[in-house]
Structures are given as structure tokens and as C-alpha cells.
Amino acid sequence: MALIVQKFGGSSVADVEAVRRVARRVVDTRDAGHQVVVVVSAMGDTTDDLLDMSAQIASQPPERELDILLSAGERISMALLAMAVNELGVPAQSYTGAQAGIRTDSHYGRAQIIGMVPERIARAVREGQVAIVAGFQGVSEEEDTTTLGRGGSDTSAVALAAALHADVCEIYTDVDGLFSADPRIVPLAHRLRTISQEETLELAAHGAKILHLRAVEFARRYHVPLHVRSSFSEKEGTWISDRPANPELAGLVPEAALVDPQEEPMEEPIISGIAHDRSQDKITVRGVPNTPGTAARVFEVVAEVGANIDMIVQNVPGEDKARANISFTLPGGDARKALDALEAHQDEIGFKELRYNPDIGKLSLVGAGMRTNPGVSAKLFGALSKAGINIDLISTSEIRISVVTRLEDLDRAVQAVHTAFGLDATESEAVVYGGTGR
Amino acid sequence: MALIVQKFGGSSVADVEAVRRVARRVVDTRDAGHQVVVVVSAMGDTTDDLLDMSAQIASQPPERELDILLSAGERISMALLAMAVNELGVPAQSYTGAQAGIRTDSHYGRAQIIGMVPERIARAVREGQVAIVAGFQGVSEEEDTTTLGRGGSDTSAVALAAALHADVCEIYTDVDGLFSADPRIVPLAHRLRTISQEETLELAAHGAKILHLRAVEFARRYHVPLHVRSSFSEKEGTWISDRPANPELAGLVPEAALVDPQEEPMEEPIISGIAHDRSQDKITVRGVPNTPGTAARVFEVVAEVGANIDMIVQNVPGEDKARANISFTLPGGDARKALDALEAHQDEIGFKELRYNPDIGKLSLVGAGMRTNPGVSAKLFGALSKAGINIDLISTSEIRISVVTRLEDLDRAVQAVHTAFGLDATESEAVVYGGTGR
Structure with a gap:
């Protein structure tokens, strides 16, 4: 019992x-x-x-x-x-x-x-x-x-x-x-x-x-x-x-x-599954002064209005070493208040302009096996490249790699990666896949 | 406040x-x-x-x-x-x-x-x-x-x-x-x-x-x-x-x-209002042996099945002093079980037959003033008699008289009594009168 x-x-x-x-x-x-x-x-x-x-x-x-x-x-x-x-x-x-x-x-x-x-x-x-x-x-x-x-x-x-x-x-x-x-x-x-x-x-x-x-x-x-x-x-x-x-x-x-507790677990597959997310938006703060604490100030301002930042990339464009661009993603519902807060602090932070892109998609590859398998990211980027899909931002954990693509490329990206990692079943399982409510 | x-x-x-x-x-x-x-x-x-x-x-x-x-x-x-x-x-x-x-x-x-x-x-x-x-x-x-x-x-x-x-x-x-x-x-x-x-x-x-x-x-x-x-x-x-x-x-x-507590109350009207009830049925047990305890036994049997008796009349028909008829009213929903219980005890009680009449109505005249006013019942019976309405059962409390009539006579009875006791307003109050729920 x-x-x-x-x-x-x-x-x-x-x-x-x-x-x-x-x-x-x-x-x-x-x-x-x-x-x-x-x-x-x-x-x-x-x-x-x-x-x-x-x-x-x-x-x-x-x-x-x-x-x-x-x-x-x-x-x-x-x-x-x-x-x-x-x-x-x-x-x-x-x-x-x-x-x-x-x-x-x-x-x-x-x-x-x-x-x-x-x-x-x-x-x-x-x-x-x-x-x-x-x-x-x-x-x-x-x-x-x-x-x-x-x-x-x-x-x-x-x-x-x-x-x-x-x-x-x-x-x-x-x-x-x-x-x-x-x-x-x-x-x-x-x-x-x-x-x-x-x-x-x-x-x-x-x-x-x-x-x-x-x-x-x-x-x-x-x-x-x-x-x-x-x-x-x-x-x-x-x-x-x-x-x-x-x-x-x-x-x-x-x-x-x-699971038979006596039996040695079979060798785990590298990848368990692929998640995707259409609900995030991207904000880019261009021309942020490249001085200590300024980037932190950007995220403080966003945090103060309760917006949850997910992925972040900061890069310094070639022509002007004194200024950097900071991009981050956040839930679409938080974008408006984050933009408003940043605008209100433009003079204080001293950035040049804000760009906002709601049309992004995120693909996440998850698998405990990638911990010990060094070729995963190479295979991922290769598959996306072969499908002609550009990667915008990247973030990783020990068992996950996430990439941001254009929203219109997301479905193709998921398909390409699913195939590349050998996840395709031999025949379709007839299911309806829906969200959960409460 | x-x-x-x-x-x-x-x-x-x-x-x-x-x-x-x-x-x-x-x-x-x-x-x-x-x-x-x-x-x-x-x-x-x-x-x-x-x-x-x-x-x-x-x-x-x-x-x-x-x-x-x-x-x-x-x-x-x-x-x-x-x-x-x-x-x-x-x-x-x-x-x-x-x-x-x-x-x-x-x-x-x-x-x-x-x-x-x-x-x-x-x-x-x-x-x-x-x-x-x-x-x-x-x-x-x-x-x-x-x-x-x-x-x-x-x-x-x-x-x-x-x-x-x-x-x-x-x-x-x-x-x-x-x-x-x-x-x-x-x-x-x-x-x-x-x-x-x-x-x-x-x-x-x-x-x-x-x-x-x-x-x-x-x-x-x-x-x-x-x-x-x-x-x-x-x-x-x-x-x-x-x-x-x-x-x-x-x-x-x-x-x-x-109400001004200083002011003497005006003389109260004799009658406050008239209630009516179409939901009761009447059961008559005919030919009940006129011996001590037998009538009580009728009501015990009915009470045992949870039926609520309202009005009761017992009368002894002229031709046979050894037997009485007992009539009582009860909520329509209780009639079936009361009838079944009485039938099951017919031999034990020794009555001759059961009669069942769902088509009765009850009119109740209520007023604290009738305590001290001896003419109320005479006026009530007079009004009903003038309207050609027969009274079947009667019950009273200190401030109420109830009578049972044929169901089809009930509305006319209420109208006649309302007029007889001077309750008619000079003009109709426009209302919708409904029951309450919970």
C-alpha cells in the first residue's frame, strides 16, 4: 500500500x-x-x-x-x-x-x-x-x-x-x-x-x-x-x-x-529537453559611460521598479572605448516600467539612447549530461548556424545553455536543435500540449 | 451614530x-x-x-x-x-x-x-x-x-x-x-x-x-x-x-x-394583517373508535414519521356515538408519509377510512388588538358567510384566528375579510410581492 x-x-x-x-x-x-x-x-x-x-x-x-x-x-x-x-x-x-x-x-x-x-x-x-x-x-x-x-x-x-x-x-x-x-x-x-x-x-x-x-x-x-x-x-x-x-x-x-534501485543507471542522454520562451522582451541601453559602477546603476534602476532581469550582455563597441552597450531581457510585462525608469534616470546615468525589442525568442537546452560533455555548445551553435539563425544573447548554467534569437526564427531553431541532438522520436506521439493554469 | x-x-x-x-x-x-x-x-x-x-x-x-x-x-x-x-x-x-x-x-x-x-x-x-x-x-x-x-x-x-x-x-x-x-x-x-x-x-x-x-x-x-x-x-x-x-x-x-417614547401610543387597530397559506393539505380519519387514547394514537403515528400537524378538529357524528372523525391539516410535502403511516396502522387503531384533500386554503387574521375586542370572530364569520364561503376548520390564538376554506375560495375570502375589517387602502400601493429565498 x-x-x-x-x-x-x-x-x-x-x-x-x-x-x-x-x-x-x-x-x-x-x-x-x-x-x-x-x-x-x-x-x-x-x-x-x-x-x-x-x-x-x-x-x-x-x-x-x-x-x-x-x-x-x-x-x-x-x-x-x-x-x-x-x-x-x-x-x-x-x-x-x-x-x-x-x-x-x-x-x-x-x-x-x-x-x-x-x-x-x-x-x-x-x-x-x-x-x-x-x-x-x-x-x-x-x-x-x-x-x-x-x-x-x-x-x-x-x-x-x-x-x-x-x-x-x-x-x-x-x-x-x-x-x-x-x-x-x-x-x-x-x-x-x-x-x-x-x-x-x-x-x-x-x-x-x-x-x-x-x-x-x-x-x-x-x-x-x-x-x-x-x-x-x-x-x-x-x-x-x-x-x-x-x-x-x-x-x-x-x-x-x-527505477530498479539495484540496477546501475544507464548512461544518461546528454540532453533531456528543449524549452522555449516567447514572453521575454529585450532592452538595449546604448552609450553607457564605461566607468565603474555605471552598469550597476542601470540594473539598480530597473530593479527598483520590480522588473526581473533574465539575461545580460555588455559589450564595448570598437569605435568608442569610453562607452558600452548593455542589453538585457525581461518579462514582456515588465518592459514598460523598466523603460520609464531608465528614461527618468537618463541624465544621471548618462547613456545615449534606449532601444526596445519585443520580438525575441529564447531557446534553452537542458540536460544533466552536458556537465561532463564538452561538445554541447559547439553542437548547438553549429546547428543554429547551419539553419541560418543568428544568436543574440547567450547564458549558461551547469546543465543549461540558453540563446536568444529573433522571434520569427524561434520555431525553426527549436526544430533544428532537437534534430541535431538526436532527440527526434521515430514517429510522432499524438498529444495536445498546453499550459497549466493554477 | x-x-x-x-x-x-x-x-x-x-x-x-x-x-x-x-x-x-x-x-x-x-x-x-x-x-x-x-x-x-x-x-x-x-x-x-x-x-x-x-x-x-x-x-x-x-x-x-x-x-x-x-x-x-x-x-x-x-x-x-x-x-x-x-x-x-x-x-x-x-x-x-x-x-x-x-x-x-x-x-x-x-x-x-x-x-x-x-x-x-x-x-x-x-x-x-x-x-x-x-x-x-x-x-x-x-x-x-x-x-x-x-x-x-x-x-x-x-x-x-x-x-x-x-x-x-x-x-x-x-x-x-x-x-x-x-x-x-x-x-x-x-x-x-x-x-x-x-x-x-x-x-x-x-x-x-x-x-x-x-x-x-x-x-x-x-x-x-x-x-x-x-x-x-x-x-x-x-x-x-x-x-x-x-x-x-x-x-x-x-x-x-x-416611535416617540414620550407619546402615548395611539389606539391600536384591531387587525394588523391577513396571512394566507395554500401549502397545507387536509387528512380526515373517519370512524375512529371513540375510546380513551385512540385519538392520541392517531397523532403519535403521524408524529413518528416526522409530519407536522397544524390544525385539528375532532367531531362525533350524530348517528354513531361510538366513533369519531378526526381531521387535521399538515404541510403538503408531509401528506404522503402521514397517509402511509396511518394505513399501516389501520387495524391497530381500528379506524374505518382515510380521506385526503389537498385543495384547501388557510386564512389567518392577526392583530394584537383582538385580545381585548370580543367581536372579531363574529365579524370574520359574518364576512365569510356573506361572501358564501364555507369554513371547514378553525383554530385560534390570543392574537390570531385561522380558518380553512376550499382552495378555490381562498382569494375571495382574503378580499372579503380585508374589506370587512376596514383594511383597504384608499388607493393601491404599487408593489411586487414575492417570497424570500435563503
Whole structure:
């Protein structure tokens, strides 16, 4: 018997029919002899409908009230799912984030979990119940409802799995798992059978939308094995884990997915996958005086308005050694305030002009194997060069190389690199690849 | 400065526009110098929509889950209303039943309030906030959400007003107040300016749908003055009170509505109003042995299946002194189970036959003045007789006379009695008279 936390996103409970299907899956897992805790998001469009209403009332509603409003969505889905599971003859009760002991700070709309006290959930499980918990929400020390922000339901699920010492946290979504690239761009992308949490972090941080960074960070910190899989099929998904899976799970999942702890890991492939990101913009500050502290001042000004800088390149053009150009990328939504702040400080910093380019794309190649393989960057640049694609900025970590291209070149770049690294599957896996919501 | 609890039902917050209108009224009250606590029901059709979804999943959903589901409705309306009040520049926060300290037993769907600990609400009011509280819901000792059943939001409002020692509890609805009879039946019915809680109880208990019995009982027990009025107009409604209104309210409400504690009350009218009820059925048990304890046995059998008996008449037909006929009325929904129970005990009780008549109507004449006025019943029977209407059963209290007629005669009966007691207004007040929801 294993303890399994199953998280179902909004698309998995889009309507009453879908809620019934999820209930069936929960009951099947339980019938296989496992204990089940379910984390559920709001149904399909509920969140958007609630946001619409709030937007009709206030352009900037108080965040506390917005959190109360949005938390109604999970209340509805969790109660309906509990009813549906009961209807199949299995006792189930639903619990709010507060009742599940998900304690957060008071940053409404983006609350951080500061403690987990899931006593009621543990008791329910001991008593043979299926516990159904509202994702995306917690409770502050003032006993107010908070929401965890984007990726919140994934985070709720992983945090509960960690606190309950669950054997696995299953993340159900509308795709079959993690892929070597976005199948909408690379039809021959293949599903990853397993991937490390570290690699998943890099992919999530650089544009792969399958799982939220924050949930993966949580899973890594607390050693929670994740299994990302489709709620629309029984197919094995992708295992994200740094430890061997519980052999108890053998009855539940195909044997092929289990890592045999006795067996030496096969030689890892160099590259696990390719992430892409269209959401970043580029700002270039031209003619910055090449004196100590001036570049730092540029980034201070941008940081002060809360813009998150991603990649940076500074270069000194040949003709004028006294001045440098500084380029950086940042989320598109932060560009306006960064530009305004820089303009306001133009005289102080003494730069010549600002250039703004929203039409850039970022490709990130991720793989634990590149740590020990020196030829990766050469192969990457070679593939892009052969495809006639110019590279603008470059940044690297130990297991990732990211390059910025023109936006219109991005898809071709992803395809070329996928092929060059031998990632193409022999035939296309039929999938729909979509983003995750809460 | 007065502390005013304002309760808005589902029809008052049917959509975003209506929520904004309610916010305007709340802010106007506050601008007049008062402290305001608001109790709000779920928006318009929300409850029905949620019930629809639950019915698609389970015919008999677990009551705990149903309460969680339904409580989402008030979460939505209270957060939106708080946003709308803030948008008008007045600080407001919303609170669930649990946060407002509405403690109940664990009878899901029909929970009783067992304690009020509205500390957070009192603090919010002291700090100058408008506190917006979810009606219809509370929290059990197990920290689970409960709902209070029909009339729950009215009860929440009155209970809060009592616990906070509010000066008045305003019940906003879609009519202008309490009327001397249902204006859909009696076009010349007039709005009551004031009425005692005792009379209101009798009216509510005997079919007047304007206010729930339970809320009036609460108001009476804790001496909370009620003001029932329309959310669609500024017009004065009906004051329900056994004590003089707070003179502080003079700035808020027209002077005419305030009882001057110095002034001798005018001679009370004999009759305050006429309630009617089409929802009762009549069962007659014929040929019951006229022996001690047998009649009691009939009512025991009916009580055992949870049917609520209202009026009872027992008579001994002339020809056979050994047997009696027992007739009683009960809510239409209880008739089937009462009939089944009686049939099952026919041999034991020894009665001859059962007769069932769903086509009856009940008219109730209510007025504190009838205590000291001996001619009331004579006038009532005279008026009905002149209109050619037969009376079937009669029951009385100190301030009420109820009679059962044929259903098809009920409207004419109400009209005839309204006229006979001089209640007709000189011209029709244009109103829509409807039931209340939660």
C-alpha cells in the first residue's frame, strides 16, 4: 500500500462529466489498495468568470477580497468531487486549504507556504477516507484565506505530499507528461520517461509550461517524487524524481516506469529537453559611460521598479572605448516600467539612447549530461548556424545553455536543435500540449 | 451614530450592477454617520446553479459536502460587495460565517446557531471598517462549514445584530415591507408602518412569506428592532419592534417612522394583517373508535414519521356515538408519509377510512388588538358567510384566528375579510410581492 497524492487541474475538472471521470480514477487507485489524497483546482472557466465579475466592479480590487472570491472556485470543485467519489461507494470528504493546515504568509494573491499542519488530512486517511483538498489556497496567521498564485495547486499538492510523507505526487494534466520539446513546434518530440528534478527546474524556469517552477522546487527540497501524466488516459507519464520509486507502486504503474534501485543507471542522454520562451522582451541601453559602477546603476534602476532581469550582455563597441552597450531581457510585462525608469534616470546615468525589442525568442537546452560533455555548445551553435539563425544573447548554467534569437526564427531553431541532438522520436506521439493554469 | 446591520437577499445582489447599487446604499448609510455591518446572501441564481451541478452528480449528496458547495455562493457575493464598497472609497472587508463567529451545531443543511463570537466583526467596526458577512452559513465545533437552512441569511443578520447590540437590523428585500394582505390578492392592501414582533410571528407562521419565522423569533428573544424595506427604493418599510426605535436613527429614516417614547401610543387597530397559506393539505380519519387514547394514537403515528400537524378538529357524528372523525391539516410535502403511516396502522387503531384533500386554503387574521375586542370572530364569520364561503376548520390564538376554506375560495375570502375589517387602502400601493429565498 502506498500513499498517493493526486492533483487535478482545472482542465481535468472542466465540467460535471469530467468531475465524474476524475472520481472514477481516484476510486480505481484506491481499489488498487492505495491511500489517496486529492488536490483539486477550480473547474475550467470558474476562475476567469470570477475575475470577470471582479473586473466589472473594480480595476484594482483589494487583494484580500480577490483571494476570498477566487477561493470559492476550489470550494465548488472539491465539494462536487467529494460527492462524486461518495457516489461510487468510497467515503470522501473535502477540506479547504485552511482545514488541510496549509499555513501561509499574508501576501494575498502570491502567498508563500510557511507551515504545513495537515492533521485532519492524516486522520481522514487513517480512517479510510479519501481526503479531497482545495488547491491554490491557504490560510494566513490572521485566519484569512490566501491564494498561492500561479502554479499554486501544484505547490499545494507537493507540499501536502511532503508533509504526509506520500510515496508519490501525481500531477494530472491535459498532456501525457514532459516532452523533449513542445510537440506543437517539434512534431517528433518524444515523451520523457524520467527526468531529474534539477533538469525539470531548468526547463520550467526557461519557458516549459508543463509544471510550475515553484512546485518543482518544493518537490526537490523535500524529495517528493512527481509523476506528471494525463487525466484523459491511463498511459504512463513522466517521472520526476531524484530517488528510486517505491516498489509498492508496482501494482499501480507499468513496471517499465519503475527505477530498479539495484540496477546501475544507464548512461544518461546528454540532453533531456528543449524549452522555449516567447514572453521575454529585450532592452538595449546604448552609450553607457564605461566607468565603474555605471552598469550597476542601470540594473539598480530597473530593479527598483520590480522588473526581473533574465539575461545580460555588455559589450564595448570598437569605435568608442569610453562607452558600452548593455542589453538585457525581461518579462514582456515588465518592459514598460523598466523603460520609464531608465528614461527618468537618463541624465544621471548618462547613456545615449534606449532601444526596445519585443520580438525575441529564447531557446534553452537542458540536460544533466552536458556537465561532463564538452561538445554541447559547439553542437548547438553549429546547428543554429547551419539553419541560418543568428544568436543574440547567450547564458549558461551547469546543465543549461540558453540563446536568444529573433522571434520569427524561434520555431525553426527549436526544430533544428532537437534534430541535431538526436532527440527526434521515430514517429510522432499524438498529444495536445498546453499550459497549466493554477 | 447608530450601529446598523443591513441584510441583502439574493434578489438584491442578483448581478454585478445590483451589487454596485447595494454598495452605494451601504456607503450612503455610513456617510450619514452610522456604523454598518452587512449580511449578504448568494447572488441571484448561484444557489440554484450549484444545486443543479450537485444533482447531476448525486441524488442524495452527503450533506456536509452540500453545505461546503452552497457556502461558495456567499463567498462570491461578499467578496464582490466588499470590492464595490472599497471602490466607493470606504474601507470594507468580507468575513465568512466562521470568521464572523457564527457557531452552529453539526446539522448540515439546517444548522442551529449555538453561539455568537463576532469579535472580528466588532473589531472591524471599531476600526471604521464596513464588515460584510456571509449570510446563511456558520461553522460547527469540528470547524466544518454549515448552512442554516431556509431563512438562514435573515437569521444570520438578526443574530449578528443581537450579539453586536445593533440599534436596528434592516432586512432588504424586493418589496416595500409587510402588507395587510398579499397585494397580488388584495390590490388595496396597505403597507404596515409598524407591527409587533408577536404579530409578525403569527403572520409568518401562517403563510406570510415576507420574513422567516426563525429570524423573527430570534429578533423577539433578543429585542432586535427589524426594519423590512425594499432594496430598490428609498421608501420607508415596515418596522417590527417591541421597543421604541433609537432616536439616533432620526437622521437616517423619515421621522414618521420613529416611535416617540414620550407619546402615548395611539389606539391600536384591531387587525394588523391577513396571512394566507395554500401549502397545507387536509387528512380526515373517519370512524375512529371513540375510546380513551385512540385519538392520541392517531397523532403519535403521524408524529413518528416526522409530519407536522397544524390544525385539528375532532367531531362525533350524530348517528354513531361510538366513533369519531378526526381531521387535521399538515404541510403538503408531509401528506404522503402521514397517509402511509396511518394505513399501516389501520387495524391497530381500528379506524374505518382515510380521506385526503389537498385543495384547501388557510386564512389567518392577526392583530394584537383582538385580545381585548370580543367581536372579531363574529365579524370574520359574518364576512365569510356573506361572501358564501364555507369554513371547514378553525383554530385560534390570543392574537390570531385561522380558518380553512376550499382552495378555490381562498382569494375571495382574503378580499372579503380585508374589506370587512376596514383594511383597504384608499388607493393601491404599487408593489411586487414575492417570497424570500435563503
